Amino acid sequence: MSVASVPQTVSPDLTSRTIAYFSMEIALAPALPTYSGGLGMLAGDTLRSAADTGAPMVAVSLVHRHGYFKQALSPSGQQSETDVIWNPSTLPPAGKSVTITMQGRAIKVSAWRFDVVGVTGHVIPVFLLDSDIEGNDPYDRTLTDHLYGGDTYYRLCQETVLGMAGVELLHELGCLPSVYHMNEGHAALLALGLLEDQIEGKPLSTATEADRLAVAKQCVFTTHTPVPAGHDQFGRDQMYAVLGQERAEALERFGCMHNNLLNMTYIALRFSRWVNGVAMQHGKVSQEMFPEYHVESVTNGVHAATWIAPPLQRLFDDEIPRWRHDNQYFRSVYGIKPSRIANAHRVGKRKLIEAIAERTGEALNESVLTLGFARRVATYKRASLLLQDPKRLARIAKKIGGLQIVFAGKAHPADTAGKGLIQEVFEIAGKISRGSLRILYLENYDWELGATLTQGVDVWVNTPRRPYEASGTSGMKAALNGVPSLSILDGWWIEGCAEDVTGWAIDDGDNDDAEAASLYDKLENRIAPLFAKPNAWARMQQHCIAMNGSFFNTDRMLGQYFANAYFPLAPTIDESPSAEKLGEESAAKSVTASV
Template sequence: MSFPIQTHELASLDICDETSQVAYFSMEIAILPSMPTYSGGLGVLAGDTLRSAADRGLRLAAVTLVHRKGYFRQVLGEDGVQTAVEQPWSPQDSLFEESARVSVVIEGRPVVVRAWRFDMEGVTGKVIPIYMLDTDLPENEESDRRLTDYLYGGDSDYRLRQEAVLGIGGALMLYALGYEPAVFHMNEGHAALLTVALMKRQVPAGQLSAISDADVNAIREHCVFTTHTPVPAGHDRFSMEQAKRILGEDCAGTLERLGCCHENLLNMTYIALRFSRFVNGVAMQHGIVSRVMFPEYKIDAITNGVHAATWTASSFQAVFDHALPRWRTDNLALRYAIDIPEDDIAAAHDVSKRILLSEVEKRTGVLLDANVFTIGFARRVATYKRADLLFSQPERIVELADKFGGLQILYAGKAHPADDPGKALIRRVVELAKGLESGKLHIFYLENYEWTLGSMMTAGVDLWLNNPKRPYEASGTSGMKAALNGVPSLSVLDGWWIEGCIDGVTGWAIPDFEEEAQESASIYDQLEKTILPMYYQQPKVWHGIMRSTIALNGSFFNTQRMLGQYVLNAYFPQKRMDFSAAALEHALAR
């Protein structure tokens, strides 16, 4: 596992001058637990990135949609059947409405857009604005007023209209508010249409047909793109009929002429790739996968992270505040957690575990035992994440519980309302869990996995399990949150875990086998031969692994380090070069 040496340079690099404004676009952003403006990992990453930007005082403004109806609240029946319930909220109750209005032409008619502002404050008191676009205005037709209601809702027409509002409307809104961004960062391809607004500013009278290769290159100098999806089907694509009808013949034709279509479909990823000077995947392995998917483009990698102060449980925050007082402003200080007494680590985890088990009791009526080994598995439910892999040989789970005097397993996760295979997977896990319930084995599927429950689980379980089908895990961040709380992972070597796994030090690897039965057998074997004996019979060794998990993984897999890499490698590489040259000149002069 390697640790980039450039991270510390961020503190010395002047990134706050007037030419250094960054515009960060994301379809979803997890801003507060009370705002249902995100669905999962992409939104949580965006929120954590912005929290670190505020911590650092980066001159950044973020753009997203308001999502008045939220994503959805998950209700699970006794049989595991998922029901989606709307989560409406009122931005006018807590946000500031900007006076600026912009207009986006959709299907030949103007759609008026306004913005609500949320000021995100960092640990040092510095603030960055988040602008949440809203089309619910009386000037708009009724169907257009609903365009910013649902996150990932509706049909593909609705999605393309939304992406026009986010990309084109978002860029126009920033200009209307007086911003002149030096960098536009597209967090996934949903915002790729911001390049249309940039093209219209680039040429006289906004005539897209006049765009030249030189104009494209000029725009590229201002654009950065992060791709998160290692599955081709996961990239937003639209028919040319849709593109021409919704965006207009001139816009669709220009994008087609500039190489933004693939297999006769307008492809948001190809738009972003075509117009970006820096492109990155979200982990080393994902960078490799992305280069295979898009061999004609240069794709780098910046591994994801999580916001340390947000995802560290209060019990561990108290330990870190005492032992590592600068850890909030300098996450690298968590390296020195290796010197924290093991008893302090154990005591802090015990508090977190009891909080989690208290929540489980509220939801299920069953009080689990804080002394019994507890496994956590929680994430967006998709078939490639294989939530049912642990049940491949259910008799082995029963045997483990009997042999070691108890085993507790907690599941959580939402399937997209349109994902029938995902919803079926939830039902299967619930059904299998009920069939295995005994005095020594307890398995629960907790409904409505979201920010608060997620933070309880990553802090309160004893082991974080992750077993996606390789190579479909772009990065994953839940295990990073667990690491901040001393919780080791047992995971497939994919995504971030390839970089984070030191076997027997920060957790354990599930080897890559041809057959799923072999992978599940590896999970059972490692639990039986290594993990459970260590937990129950060698608690001091176990607490040592918890401590090294914090020191090695918590100190690196955070958005402070990640943002530093974006600033120095993606946003302002020339400033880094200027800084390095100046430092070298100063050293030589001495």
């Protein structure tokens, strides 16, 4: 896969960069398979807003030479995966390499540089670490190949490269940030690298609580999931084998274990002065999960210029040209006639229908209400809830003059239950997708397909099981394109839902049947009747952009990080307990707290 079309610039002065953003995955360009889903998209959008706003940032990730995976679906919905191999040598090299000790041997790590360029030309350099270097152990050369690939041992090695080699490389390049932002716990071992710097070559056994606090003053941690599987844990034997005895003993001593497992979330918690969830509700849930720590919240956003359809961008350029520099100008959308917004969205819907025809040979109807459901396939996201009562859904479709539903999403290669969910959608669709009801599942959900869907559907559907949706961002992308959501009140939608104005809430129920019944009620009695009134529907599209677009963007989000986390006006108080106060009993209590 070539990235020759991606322009690169002269590397900026790294000595002036005060914030280092570490993320296991970053969606940098559609041609680069360096992301898997929402976490990587958020990271990429964050850096695009940082470039637009002139932020003094630099970022670190892994090169992922073989990508995440390309999805293929059989006629029955069985998923298969193939590597997405790309050649990073089309990017400029970082110019430096570092050597770290891991698994009892030296491993050399270099990097490639990708430049994120903002609207004014400001550059955020992203360094993609690469261990595929001649002279390294053959196993070590594969460590930066597969995003979320391999077994837990492979993953711990990957996360060691990200954290420890990442810190070393920045320092070798002359970059000495005052703030290190860990985007999820995968990057937590950067704290160990900083601790080694803090004690200036002395044995880690000499590190004190004051040294831990000195590292914590440099670190910010964003946790992204209340789902236990989202918090990486590794066996004690793996920790000793990969990191070595001295480092492993230091992590144990500083309270980074839970249930005798190395817990990356606890490393990040112990070594950060600021911790936040990614939506108001998620901050509360995370506070309950980790009661010994103070957890704030900064609600996620998306990068507007990346996700808004070209016809809407042209309309905004004509009417509110400052929107690219300041997303608060989306409130000025109220000065644009709703019919013009509706006309621009219609072009996006037409593009979606053309893309579907090209992919599947199926011809959808532009005038028919079209629902979109696309995201990573995991059981808690309940992709099949929309199909819970197939007979009722078919009756609604006939009553309202037709209904089209477009699904997309990948299951992790090791997620058997997620793969089964895709097959369940295929099975139900095969029985009822005919006549007035059309149901399609599009394979290989990626950046470009995600954009086409959020720009083209009429309603975005989201059905997670509460409270497991930390934030969600696909609905934000849809809102920026004038697309309302029909969603469970979880994650960002608690803050974004103005009933019958920006969308609709699926009422909480005791079980899936009850929540599906609420979904069908809203679809039949609120959504379809409004869709049949073009002027009223256009007004809702206007509300989505003006109300939700002006807030749920990464410009606002990044501003909150600067004001509250990176360089707070008020001093940040370290409220984490000392290592002496963290026994196994209190640690166990924190992780078993109610979610």
